[in-house]
Amino acid sequence: MTTDTAAATKFYVDVVGWVPQQTGTPGYTALTLDGVGVAGLMAVPEDAAAMGARPAWMGYIHVADFPAMMEAIRAAGGKIWKGPVTIEGVITFAVVSDPQGAGFLIATPLIKDAPPRPAPKSPGTIGWHELYATDWNAVWPFYEKLFGWTKTTAVNMGPMGTYQLFSAGDGDIGGMMNRPAQAPMAYWNYYIVVPSVEAADRKIAAGGGQIVVPPMQVPGGGWVLQALDPQGAVFALTSAQK
Secondary structure, X not given: OEOOHHHHHHHHHHHHOOEEEEOOOOOOEEEEEOOEEEEEEOEOOHHHXXXXXXXXXXXXXXXXXXXXXXXXXXXXXXXXXXXXXXXXXXXXXXXEEOOOOOEEEEEEEOOOOOOOOOOOOOOOOEEEEEEEEXXXXXXXXXXXXXXXXXXXXXXXXXXXXXXXXEEOOOOEEEEEEEOOOOOOOOEEEEEXXXXXXXXXXXXXXXXXXXXXXXXXXXXXXXXXXXXEOOOOOEEEEEEOEO
């Protein structure tokens, strides 16, 4: 969600290499790889902006039983902000948040005979999902119970606390940690795979973005950076090589 869809589209096309594609939904631009949508852009809705919503990336979690999941989210202390909304033949979704306020969406795709998804970890896909929680240990049962995620490796980050990796059944897909003091609320951050974070660093600067955490190597040998796009949305990049 952004305050300038045209500018944001150009920025991410330049930085990531996505190809924009107009959809049948007015105001919504799909960002594609080889013709397959992997992300999207839209203006921050007026009702959300009135409640203080700012430019941000929102991730989707696939669910099989939508009514049951809506009920389970409420019962577990989460909140339903909007939905369910159905775009016929495309998707049913709802905008929700966990008990500590981190927002995301639940969704059930409705497209029949959808084309194959891009291979995991290929450039342009989302390679890592990171939750900055108010108290990750307290909110973990919410995700574990509702979505079946499992804890894997716990990394001691010293003064920053524990960084808990998790899996959805086939290798690690993300991590959780307590948010830094300067973060006003809990939120999810998403790492987009690129061929080189160092090369992308220069493109971010040229496009008017801001580097928050410069390229750094992480355990396992990969490289990451964290940044703000020109409209202020938080995002991150990851690559196998610098």
